[in-house]
Amino acid sequence: MSILITPETKIMIQGITGAFGGKHAQLSIDYGTQVVAGVTPGKGGQFFEHNGVKVPIFNTVVDAAKATGATVSTIFVPPPFAGDAILECVDAGLDLAVCITEGIPIKDMIRVKRAMSGAKTRLIGPNCPGLVTPGTGEGSKGGCRIGIAPGYIHKKGHVGVVSRSGTLTYEAVFQITSKGLGQSTSVGIGGDPVNGTSHLDVIKLFNADPDTKGIILIGEIGGNAEVEAARWIKANCTKPVAGFIAGATAPAGRRMGHAGAIVGGHEDTAEAKIAVFKECGIEVAETPSDMADALLRAAKAKGVSLN
Incomplete structure (x- = not known):
């Protein structure tokens, strides 16, 4: 058992084509996390590939969720746009949005909190390392790693x-x-x-x-x-x-x-x-x-x- 996420949880990564988001997408894939989609506006139709895993990229969170069944998003989006990235998850009806981004203006987060009132989506963060539910493999692989935490210590x-x-x-x-x-x-x-x-x-x-x-x-x-x-x-x-x-x-x-x-x-x-x-x-x-x-x-x- 675990809370919030399991090894079967399907996740998308907003900002997967950026250097930071891409690196941690690779680490999550290596950990065994079910990374099923990426989201970068304007890059829909492309793919993020790592160690034989081919992750489709979509223009919007709604498109990614509909096409792949992802229920959780990890947000590696620059601070000026991160608030809207969170609200995209709300509009798509995701279960969980995990915002890694640091430096989001407080006024943006106040707007996001107000908009999320009564919504289905739970937000973890922002400015957080994310979550890990360890697996049973070597180095706890086969679990679910969402964010930037080192999986191997789990x-x-x-x-x-x-x-x-x-x-x-x-x-x-x-x-x-x-x-x-x-x-x-x-x-x-x-x-x-x-x-x-x-x-x-x-x-x-x-x-x-x-x-x-x-x-x-x-x-x-x-x-x-x-x-x-x-x-x-x-x-x-x-x-x-x-x-x-x-x-x-x-x-x-x-x-x-x-x-x-x-x-x-x-x-x-x-x-x-x-x-x-x-x-x-x-x-x-x-x-x-x-x-x-x-x-x-x-x-x-x-x-x-x-x-």
Whole structure:
């Protein structure tokens, strides 16, 4: 089991003919992902070829979905056009749009969020590394890799990972794999202040997934999304959860890398979020290197096996 995507999920890639989109299309194909279509306006009728796989390119998302049955899109579209690329997925009725693009203007994302209200399509991102559901092959191949996360560090298993930070997602995944465990799905939700899917959204999916036995939640300074998720976990989650909050040494008021990682008040500091995590029964990792061990401590306290 997994959440959001499976090895059978058919995906399209918007921006497949660009250097970045094309490179990650190749890596996803090598991983075993069912890349069935590309979308680049004006290049419909051409093909993207890699290692014997011939992917047709379409002018629009609607055309690609109708012709191939793709239900998910990965968006590698430049920032000025990425908002409209997301809305193309909504118009086509896709299940999921995963926007990797960094630097989309906030006003564009506000427009996109408003337009997506009540829509079937779920958005992951923007400014995110995407998702991976590992397969059972060597190097976890045969799974579904959507975005830019390194597939080879994953291993099929029972730990769910959700994170605002791409690199900390990879760190947690690698630690879990190094412990001989594995992941059900890893989800990078992105660091922008206006995004499509929150920590809480993903936590609810992991809690409902019978094959996810433990969860690692990685957050940052800024905003209240982690606190919202922690309160829900305390009241509803039946599984062991470990958490880490990045930015403990960041000075107040200083923007730190991610567009959303800025402290606006007392409650969005790392210290405040860590205190809420502890209050809500989440095992806190004091450093990034402690994330997998923190989950193992949480699992032991609950008498849960993560194997």
